[in-house]
Amino acid sequence: MTAIGHDGGQGGRPDGDGAGAGSGPGGTITTQVPARLDRLPWSRWHWMIVVGLGTVWILDGLEVTVVGNIASRLSEPGSGLPITDAQVTGMAAALYVAGACTGALVFGWLTDRYGRKRLFLITLGVYLAATALTAISFSAWWFFLFRFLTGFGIGGEYAAINSAIDELIPSKYRGRVDLVINGSFWLGAMGGSLLSVLMLNTSFFALNVGWRLTFALGVVLGLVILLVRRNVPESPRWMFIHGRAEGAEELVAAAERRIEDETGRRLPEPDKAITIRTRRSTGFIEIARTLFRAYPRRAVLGLALFIGQAFLYNAITFGFGSILVKFFGVPSGDTGYYFTVIAFGNFLGPLLLCRLFDTVGRRQMISGTYLLSGVLLFITAWMFGNGWLNATTMTACWCVVLFFASAGASSAYLTVSEVFPMETRALAIAFFYAIGTAAGGISGPLIFSDLTASGVVADTALAFSIGASLMVAAGLVAAFLAVPAERRPLEDVAEPLSASATGPAGG
Incomplete structure (x- = not known):
């Protein structure tokens, strides 16, 4: 199904099912690989990809929540780590965010250059090593260093994993799969909250042991994921653009045989082909020009979505625990239970709404979830400011707001991973992720910490209103600029830079 030539020529086997030869950089390839991947029915092969790649978000949620919950334990005398509570929630958290931003950009560039599979194995390896070394921390500087490196690995995962998922999952299912996988962060957050309650109970584990075992369990989960991930294939789309047409053909043919054996039906013939000129890599200047000159409206859309959801x-x-304690008298030891409920609401949003992003449409659902969550947070701020809420009803309001916001936030990752050309995909994800993470992890705390910690109702209501305003603004941007990418091949949403026809049309 691939014909290969050089300098614009075409050749190869005319029967359409030969693997074809490889082609070095600069040669041209005509291939049906994208169409063959997109017309595949859902199968066990796709489940393997989802499990192998998607579970990393559970690790991220586990990491972030665990560190927040064990902060007070780490600072206690006898914990085995000379560190203060402020250092854990301040310096260590900031370094984790900085590591995630840096890792996303570094590994995003490497992923586009050296392939999805090689990098998603390396990034998980970095996470595992850094988490294991965090568990044996003996000083503050050691803990800080390996929190940075843990974030470095997790940030790299976002770029490598999202690009691989979107390039392997059929276009019919791409939106729902991406949303649920990104939303699974909150399963990790739930697990982290409950795990911390158990592991920090001194009736079971010593003061200087429980928090170390918490990190060690993250390593065990990561090792299981690594074993599954080894079977996940490289992206055939990345392979043929980088001159590995024969390998791409063989990989897709093997998946087709496996699915035909599973379903007992012969697959339909693919309906289109694409001709591209192979390349070794894409430079930073070309990537920047593509994002901001060829697709300026899509770049604005990506920035708006990530910044809105971050705030x-x-x-x-950021201050939910102190809000519950200061305004509603909830014991500090019980806030983890409330957070578990909030995290469950966050996961339900992408789980229950994801199908609509593929059926109703991207523009309607992205703008709708952003606008609705922003308006609901305005209403929550108004009710809170008037003293009409208690701990239970406030948590219920948060759950409703975040039910829609979580689906919207997950769609931000989906958007930037599908609306830019394939050669720039991983770095585009990394760039927008880094901007959103920096906004949320640096600017957000600076703005909201004093407001939520002041104990003044009006200040906390103002914090809610600021977040709601930016979410509504992002929803309005999406209403005008969101790309109708539902059920469309990636190559139709954004033509590859390597395509032999004209370059990107812009927008």
């Missing part, structure tokens, strides 16, 4: 989440989650 809404920080408006709620």
Whole structure:
């Protein structure tokens, strides 16, 4: 199904099912690989990809939540680590965010250059090593260093994994799969909250042991994921653009045989082909020109979505514990239970709404979830400011807001991974992720910490309103600029830079 030539020529086997030869950089390849991948029915092969790649978000949620919950334990005398509570929630958290931003950009560039599979194995390896070394921390500087490196690995995962998922999952299912996988962060957050309650109970584990075992369990989960991930294939789309047409053909043919054996039906013939000129890599200048000159409206859309969701989440989650304690008298030891409920609401949003992003449409659902969550947070701020809420009803309001916000936030990752050309995909994800993470992890706390910690009702209501305003603004941007990418091949949403026809049309 691939014909190969050089300098614009075409050749190869005419029967359409030969693997074809490889082609070095600069040669041209005509291939049906994208169409063959997109017309595949859902199968066990796709489940393997989802399990192998998607579970990393559970690790991220586990990491972030565990560190927040064990901060007070680490600072206690006898914990085995000379560190203060402020250092854990301040310096260590900031370094984790900085590591995630840096890792996303570094590994995003390497992923586009050296392939999805090689990098998603390396990034998980970095995470595992850094988490294991965190568990044996003996000083503050050691803990800080390996929190940075843990974030470095997790940030790299976002770029490598999202690009691989979107390039392997059929276009019919791409939106729902991406949303649920990104939303699974909150399963990790739930697990982290409950795990911390158990592991920090001194009736079971000594003061200087429980927090170390918490990190060690993250390593065990990561090792299981690594074993599964070894079977996940490289992206055939990346392979043929980088001159590995024969390998791409063989990989897709093997998946087709496996699915035909599983379903007992012969697959339909693919309906289109694409001709591209192979390349070894894409330079930073070309990537920047593509994002901001060829697709300026899509770049604005990506920035708006990531910044909006980052500020809404920080408006709620940054000070939720202190809000419950100061305004509603909830014991500090019980806030983890409330957070578990909030995290469950976050996961339900992408789980229950994801199908609509593929059926109703991207523009309607992205703008709708952003606008609705922003408006609901405005209403929550108004009710809170008037003293009409208690701990239970406030948590219920947060759950409803974040039910829609979580689906919207997950769609931000989906958007930037599908609306730019394949050669720039991983770095585009990394760039927008880094901007959103920096906004949420640096600017957000600076703005919201004093407001939520002041103990003044009006200040906390203002924090909610700021987050709601940015979420509504992002929803309005999406209403005008969101790309109708539902059920469309990636190559139709954004033509590869390597395509032999004209370059990107812009927008």
